Amino acid sequence: MSGLTARTLRHYDEIGLLPPARIGSNGHRYYEERQLLQLQQILVLRALGVGLTEIARILGDQVDELEALRDHQHRLLAERDRLDTLAATVSRTIADLERSRKDGTPMTSINRPENLFEGIQPADVEESLRDFPEHAEAARRATAAMSQAEIEAGQRERTARMVHLAELMAAGHPADAEAVQSHIDAEYQALTALRTVSVEEYRAIARSCTENPQWSAAYEAIAPGLAAYQRAAMEAYAAARPA
Amino acid sequence: MSGLTARTLRHYDEIGLLPPARIGSNGHRYYEERQLLQLQQILVLRALGVGLTEIARILGDQVDELEALRDHQHRLLAERDRLDTLAATVSRTIADLERSRKDGTPMTSINRPENLFEGIQPADVEESLRDFPEHAEAARRATAAMSQAEIEAGQRERTARMVHLAELMAAGHPADAEAVQSHIDAEYQALTALRTVSVEEYRAIARSCTENPQWSAAYEAIAPGLAAYQRAAMEAYAAARPA
DNA sequence: GCTTGTAACTGCCGCAGCGGCAGCTTCTAC
DNA sequence: GTAGAAGCTGCCGCTGCGGCAGTTACAAGC
Secondary structure: OOOOOOOHHHHHHOOOOOOOEEOOOOOOEEOHHHHHHHHHHHHHHHOOOOOHHHHHHHHOOOHHHHHHHHHHHHHHHHHHHHHHHHHHHHHHHHHHHHHHOOOOOOOOOOOHHHHHHHOHHHHHHHHOOOOOHHHHHHHHHHHOOHHHEEEEEEEHHHHHHHHHHHHHHHHOOOOOHHHHHHHHHHHHHHHHHOOOOHHHHHHHHHHHHHHOHHHHHHHHHHOOHHHHHHHHHHHHHHHHHOO | OOOOHHHHHHHHHOOOOOOEEEEOOOOOEEEOOHHHHHHHHHHHHHHHOOHHHHHHHHOOOOOHHHHHHHHHHHHHHHHHHHHHHHHHHHHHHHHHHHHHHHOOOOOOOOOOOOOOOOOOOOHHHHHHHHOOOOHHHHHHHHHHHHHHHHHHHHHHHHHHHHHHHHHHHHHOOOOOOOHHHHHHHHHHHHHHHHHHHHHHHHHHHHHHHOOOOEEEEEEEHHOOHHHHHHHHHHHHHHHHHHO
């Protein structure tokens, strides 16, 4: 009658959502009017996308249906918004791919992850910084004082800066262009805020951009050639600043 | 480095999405730069919501990434729209519940399933019509000539008519009100189009609305009291028509 | 060389909501 | 009496891993 398969009804019995009125000595499940009515309620809630466990809560424990529905709607809207922004991101990615394909600039596409370093823990960073022990120490002390949220914010900021540099590169600016150099200067200021850096050290860091596979991979994940671009920009910066 | 757990990497190996560069004699998985780069691609696609099997197809079989992304976007938008209409439906349901709660008309809520009879096959209908053998036969012959789509359209129409009657009831019209009687008249015309019906038979059908548990359940699923309302309306119709 | 702590491994259960199958029993109809 | 339909139990499958148990391997300190 309800259009549900027997398998589904058995499932609803298994999870206790809709036990039959009685079970014959032959094991057959017999349903009566009361179950039909409850099933209709179940179907309505299910059609609204409410989960079966939630439906069981509402029908069983007499949880307030209205409140449950409002909760459910919030989840629906949140999920819809998530898909919406996701679709927008996909749309931009498609546009980027199309443009780069048409321009013949085959691979200037820029990936825009929210947080490239998501999940990379300070310990991993130290690992990557082993070529620069003093900086590793300074970085460790700095992160130790930060909350998890602050750390993540910093990671997102670094990712965003890398994306910004990729945009400058995609726009065709040479590594020693004014816009690029001011970007690098901001990075340099942030770096020296942690600890003073000699020119020699700075050049070594620049080389690491392409030579340290982990750093390089991170840059290349944003845009192909970005690691070399960052290195060139840093070297240009170092050359222009005898200090 | 990537922030993925070891468990996840093992999973990706299991499903063949990202096999390690080599597996040592000790069973350990070793990854190299190439895998890191591929992993970055995987993460980007995953962040876009592409499924793992789809990602494997794109990276493995060199399926056109652009086309795959467009497909994926269609799915995203379709899902978003589905959630959107779902949220709107939930919103209406919430409003209905709130109104009926405020008015003190405690349970005049009307369920509006798209097709209450979805999945009910003609055989089931015959079952319900066993009290009226000639009509069962007539109904069988009529449905035998119809396509599946026509049958479903008819079911949706009947559901819609029941919802309409529920609205008349909720609006407070007595069973013998003009609007209700003209609704019943339309039903009567549709019924007699199949086969002539005596007044006796018609009264018997009216009684079935509340006495046949299956019919009753269907009415009650739309709105409480609807079965009795339909019966009363039909009896009033029969009384007003001595023919 | 031995121990200890850490980390890697395999393999299984769990999640939502059933679909689908195998293999068995029961009902219904001729 | 018998055939066919329909009911039953129980297990695997899907997605994308998380979590646990039990085992082995490696790095570091004594």
